[in-house]
Amino acid sequence: VQLVESGGGLAQPGGSLRxxxxxxxFALSDSHMSWVRQVPGKxxxxxxxxxxxxxxxxxxxxxxxxxxxxxxxxRNTVYLQMNNLKPEDTALYYCAKxxxxxxxxxxxxxxxxx
Numbered sequence: 001v002q003l004v005e006s007g008g009g010l011a012q013p014g015g016s017l018r019x020x021x022x023x024x025x026f027a028l029s030d031s032h033m034s035w036v037r038q039v040p041g042k043x044x045x046x047x048x049x050x051x052x053x054x055x056x057x058x059x060x061x062x063x064x065x066x067x068x069x070x071x072x073x074x075r076n077t078v079y080l081q082m083n084n085l086k087p088e089d090t091a092l093y094y095c096a097k098x099x100x101x102x103x104x105x106x107x108x109x110x111x112x113x114x
Contacts, residue, residue: 002025005021008109024076028073029073034095068081093109
């Protein structure tokens with residue numbers, strides 16, 4: 001199992017970024033997928049999940065209406081579209097396999113600052 005994140009970087013408040021997570025070694029169609037973030041010096045915070053069993057998607061309250069998780073089965077890739085970014089979204093973002101993660105990407109930094 002391998003998860004590789006991309007698409008992070010610097011954005012201004014109110015801006016947008018799209019994170020990608022390229023998965024290999026398993027099929028996205030068979031697995032729940034999550035995005036989890038960590039502010040430097042703080043604990044992990046679950047952000048969003050795409051459920052493979054038909055339940056749809058889930059989001060932490062602070063990103064509802066701003067973030068959208070999606071997946072591309074042929075590309076075996078999960079995305080996190082982040083709009084109307086806020087400084088408090090600044091964190092290291094991890095892609096993870098499972099709704100209770102059992103595999104993690106290396107993480108990618110998102111910085112929201114003017």
